[in-house]
Amino acid sequence: MRAMVYRGPYKIRVEEKDIPSIEHPNDAIVRVTLGAICGSDLHLYHGMMPDTRVGMTFGHEFIGVVHEVGSSVRNLKVGDRVMVPFNIFCGSCWFCARGLYSNCHNVNPNATAVGGIYGYSHTCGGYDGGQSQFVRVPFADVGPALIPEWMDDEDAVLLTDAVPTGYFGAQLGEIVEGDVVVVFGAGPVGLVAARSAWLMGAGRVIVIDHLEYRLEKARSFAHAETYNFTEYDDIVVEMKKTTDHLGADVAIDAVGAEADGNFLQHVTSAKFKLQGGSPVALNWAIDSVRKGATVSVVGAYGPLFSAVKFGDAMNKGLTLRMNQCPVKRQWPRLFEHVRNGYLKPSELVTHRFPLEHIAEGYHVFSAKLDGCIKPIVVPSAA
Incomplete structure (x- = not known):
């Protein structure tokens, strides 16, 4: 064959x-x-x-x-x-x-x-x-x-x-009616997670990425608000501003250690963008949600040595839910x-x-x- x-x-x-x-x-x-x-x-x-x-x-x-x-x-x-x-x-x-x-x-x-x-x-x-x-x-x-x-x-x-994983990402978020849901990553999994959030009762769905063609797809396929993080000094601050300075109710990390960047960048998180192959997106998710919120992780992570803001997650009382679908x-x-x-x-x-x-x-x-x-x-x- x-x-x-x-x-x-x-x-x-x-x-x-x-x-x-x-x-x-x-x-x-x-x-x-x-x-x-x-x-x-x-x-x-x-x-x-x-x-x-x-x-x-x-x-x-x-x-x-x-x-x-x-x-x-x-x-x-x-x-x-x-x-x-x-x-x-x-x-x-x-x-x-x-x-x-x-x-x-x-x-x-x-x-x-x-x-x-x-x-x-x-x-x-x-x-x-x-x-x-x-x-x-x-x-x-x-x-x-x-x-x-x-x-x-x-x-x-x-x-x-791709579709079950995106759906599972929304499911792990335990979305309740009216929730503000922010999805990091507008690849296929993130797009399905955003679309699925509506099916589970979300009141507002936001998708964050850095590629305009993927953000356009998020608007047409997932009917979501979109933000290009390269256009803002700090996308976390922007998320707080747009949610009455509280933060989102649910964040979905559909990026993971995305496949770009070299090994040094993966280890050190030296490339501070979503495509960096580091837990930057996960840290943004932790920082972007309100206290007591839920962070769902379905982005693919392999061996990872760089720092996740676990102390922040603990002190904010966040629920972290994750798995392979x-x-x-x-x-x-x-x-x-x-x-x-x-x-x-x-x-x-x-x-x-x-x-x-x-x-x-x-x-x-x-x-x-x-x-x-x-x-x-x-x-x-x-």
């Missing part, structure tokens, strides 16, 4: 790899029909995630058609059209039993926190991802779901990570929102790249060229 292969920071190419085989009776092999490049893939691309090994295939957002199933698989059959959550989980451990699929205890021997993730370095289990023609799907009876007949493929592929837990409600027209995930898609041109896709997305918000990857037929 043809697959994207990592060869070092900023070096990816498409190569021939063996089609994955059934390794366990509960595996399935899925022929990928659509994949995507996620903002967190850029951490890998830039060499910012530890133990990202040469030869690995990235991609944790994909849908496809079941090509082969193991002898124990009961819920899928060859030919089924399926969507696969980015979490790999067993469905039966203490955490899975409580819906914490992203914290599964049985799928990642390399960590005690996060479970398994497709195509996301050996710190997340070392599973190859879906930026390829075929992918092995472990625990096939518990992870994938049949794509409803009424659902478009591009809506389905965004429901494997347990995708499948969000699907029932999100399916209804999509079917009823409250959300149209494919409105976020701006670019479609053939798998053979995925290096260009990473470059365009990484360099934020051509108004790129969400790139889709289209494998050729096997």
Whole structure:
């Protein structure tokens, strides 16, 4: 098969790899029909995630058609059209039993926190991802779901990570009717978090970023007020001014250690902007909310050594809530929102790249060229 292969920071190419085989009776092999490049893939691309090994295939957002199933698989059959959550989980451990699929205890021997993730370095289990023609799907009876007949493929592929994560970010904020919600980051996750805040009763939604094309999308897709932080001396002061000097009720960090900047900047927080790859956005969130507020964190953070204002959060009595999104837990409600027209995930898609041109896709997305918000990857037929 043809697959994207990592060869070092900023070096990816498409190569021939063996089609994955059934390794366990509960595996399935899925022929990928659509994949995507996620903002967190850029951490890998830039060499910012530890133990990202040469030869690995990235991609944790994909849908496809079941090509082969193991002898124990009961819920899928060859030919089924399926969507696969980015979490790999067993469905039966203490955490899975409580819906914490992203914290599964049985799928990642390399960590005690996060479970398994497709195509996301050996710190997340070392599973190859879906930026390829075929992918092995472990625990096939518990992870994938049949794509409803009424659902478009591009809506389905965004429901494997970006949309559920944004929705989860709003959910973690515990928004109540009338709340002022500020979202840091206008990438796909932040845009969905802002849109979802309205669904949960927000009275006012504000999105902060530094790229005008993303802020325009926040206005059109999420119907949010927008602020370009580069236009203000101190965006925290501006947030206080616009909220009667109290601060927002909820802040959502949809930035995380965003994939830009070098390692020194990640460690020292020397680049004081959202794209700095440091916890600047998280500190802005802590500073921008009122006392007793909630800060939700769904931006992707890897190993991080620079200072978070934890003392400020403690003294303000903030509630901090965070996790990797347990995708499948969000699907029932999100399916209804999509079917009823409250959300149209494919409105976020701006670019479609053939798998053979995925290096260009990473470059365009990484360099934020051509108004790129969400790139889709289209494998050729096997």
